[in-house]
Amino acid sequence: MPHLSPQFPTMFKYVKLVYQYVVNHFLTCLLVPTMAMVLVQAIQLGPEAIYIQFDFTKTLCSSFLIFFVTILYFMSRPRGVYLVDYACYKPPVSCRVPFSTFMEHSRIILKSEPKSVEFQMRILERSGLGEETCLPPAIHCIPPSPNMESARKEAEMVIFSVMDTLFKKTGVTPRDIDILIVNCSLFSPTPSLSAMVVNKYRMRSNIKSFNLSGMGCSAGLISIDLARDLLQVYPKSIAVVVSTEIITPNYYRGKERSMLLPNCLFRMGGVAILLSNRWWADQWRAKYKLLHVVRTHKGSDDKSYNCVFETDDAEGKTGISLSKDLMAIAGEALKSNITTIGPLVLPPSEQLLFLISFIGRKVFNTRLKPYIPDFKQAFEHFCIHAGGRAVIDELQKNLQLSAEHVEPSRMTLHRFGNTSSSSLWYELSYIEAKGRMKKGDRIWQIAFGSGFKCNSAVWKCNKTIKTPSDGPWSDCIDKYPVHIPEVVKL
Numbered sequence: 001m002p003h004l005s006p007q008f009p010t011m012f013k014y015v016k017l018v019y020q021y022v023v024n025h026f027l028t029c030l031l032v033p034t035m036a037m038v039l040v041q042a043i044q045l046g047p048e049a050i051y052i053q054f055d056f057t058k059t060l061c062s063s064f065l066i067f068f069v070t071i072l073y074f075m076s077r078p079r080g081v082y083l084v085d086y087a088c089y090k091p092p093v094s095c096r097v098p099f100s101t102f103m104e105h106s107r108i109i110l111k112s113e114p115k116s117v118e119f120q121m122r123i124l125e126r127s128g129l130g131e132e133t134c135l136p137p138a139i140h141c142i143p144p145s146p147n148m149e150s151a152r153k154e155a156e157m158v159i160f161s162v163m164d165t166l167f168k169k170t171g172v173t174p175r176d177i178d179i180l181i182v183n184c185s186l187f188s189p190t191p192s193l194s195a196m197v198v199n200k201y202r203m204r205s206n207i208k209s210f211n212l213s214g215m216g217c218s219a220g221l222i223s224i225d226l227a228r229d230l231l232q233v234y235p236k237s238i239a240v241v242v243s244t245e246i247i248t249p250n251y252y253r254g255k256e257r258s259m260l261l262p263n264c265l266f267r268m269g270g271v272a273i274l275l276s277n278r279w280w281a282d283q284w285r286a287k288y289k290l291l292h293v294v295r296t297h298k299g300s301d302d303k304s305y306n307c308v309f310e311t312d313d314a315e316g317k318t319g320i321s322l323s324k325d326l327m328a329i330a331g332e333a334l335k336s337n338i339t340t341i342g343p344l345v346l347p348p349s350e351q352l353l354f355l356i357s358f359i360g361r362k363v364f365n366t367r368l369k370p371y372i373p374d375f376k377q378a379f380e381h382f383c384i385h386a387g388g389r390a391v392i393d394e395l396q397k398n399l400q401l402s403a404e405h406v407e408p409s410r411m412t413l414h415r416f417g418n419t420s421s422s423s424l425w426y427e428l429s430y431i432e433a434k435g436r437m438k439k440g441d442r443i444w445q446i447a448f449g450s451g452f453k454c455n456s457a458v459w460k461c462n463k464t465i466k467t468p469s470d471g472p473w474s475d476c477i478d479k480y481p482v483h484i485p486e487v488v489k490l
């Protein structure tokens with residue numbers, strides 16, 4: 001094998017940088033020399049040779065055509081959707097569940113099942129969760145006492161808290177809201193959670209309200225997609241999206257290992273998001289502009305459909321069963337999602353390399369490794385669903401991300417646990433709290449959910465965001481990031 005010079009990697013790096021610049025600015029590189037040559041030629045010919053005969057009628061018609069096409073373009077293009085602000089739920093200290101408390105409860109509740117207790121302890125040790133995650137009051141009881149009343153109380157505690165905070169931050173009143181979307185996968189009471197919000201805040205009778213359930217941890221981005229579509233139909237409108245997961249009625253009290261896993265990972269959380277298409281009123285104060293939403297659904301495949309499944313165990317106790325194939329299925333869903341979102345966001349240099357790799361594998365050698373596009377060329381920030389340490393590890397590896405890129409996800413998992421569809425917003429709040437969000441920065445949110453789904457949203461920062469004095473990270477951001485060991489011995 002030939003010996004490579006130590007300078008070779010450095011040379012290759014500079015060659016790639018030159019390649020990226022030339023391909024990404026191809027039109028500029030082509031037009032500037034061409035225009036320079038035309039200008040030189042015109043100077044040499046003199047003013048007499050470049051005289052253009054003026055025709056008033058033709059000029060007027062051309063001007064009218066240009067004006068008409070311009071007006072048609074602005075009228076037909078999609079309305080801009082702006083994220084004015086959002087508010088994440090911060091649970092009270094009384095709901096905190098340190099490892100010792102969680103394990104003590106497990107030993108009491110599952111005293112006849114020591115192997116199940118030991119399994120939960122091993123999961124917690126490797127989970128990436130910290131000592132300050134929270135569970136609702138009903139789960140603190142021994143034994144847990146989940147019922148409809150306690151579930152409703154949790155929903156009111158989370159949803160009303162984030163709504164109150166959102167109204168305070170934005171100055172919007174409940175009667176200003178035109179569209180309301182609430183997503184909660186596993187708790188779907190009657191009247192619905194969206195009706196509960198309308199009743200609490202005495203919203204208008206003509207409000208367009210929606211309640212999404214059963215759509216898993218990616219339901220938050222599905223709600224954003226629905227809000228975007230509605231804001232295209234209804235001009236001069238404001239939409240509120242509420243994403244949460246109510247833990248109380250879904251705490252598994254059996255002994256099946258695949259169904260005990262969610263108990264160890266899922267914690268309280270929620271977010272309320274204010275979206276607007278009123279560019280003249282809200283563009284100047286909005287934090288972000290929505291660029292793309294890409295949704296991938298693998299439900300036609302049986303393995304994908306069954307990998308996250310609500311069912312009863314042998315003793316008739318209901319819980320969420322997680323398949324061992326979950327990570328492999330998530331990887332396949334991510335590949336499909338990347339294939340769709342790549343052409344929308346990647347610079348030409350990365351698209352060209354991906355195309356060459358694809359053709360090479362299809363035509364010449366299927367054993368060639370596929371080229372993984374460098375999404376760091378397209379985004380400054382990544383918000384990966386904090387579903388668990390394995391999820392974050394897998395995406396960091398597949399997308400070739402640095403430790404800093406996945407820091408918001410790891411720290412959110414450590415401080416708040418898996419808060420389901422709202423986790424992406426705790427991660428975005430972390431980036432803001434660290435003072436890293438600058439005007440023009442692009443953010444990629446990636447979420448996975450039952451079904452099986454992989455959904456993405458792309459945002460562009462509208463203004464440099466000052467470090468907030470409030471929010472879920474306000475009292476602890478200075479101590480983050482923290483080192484998270486592979487195993488925390490309990």
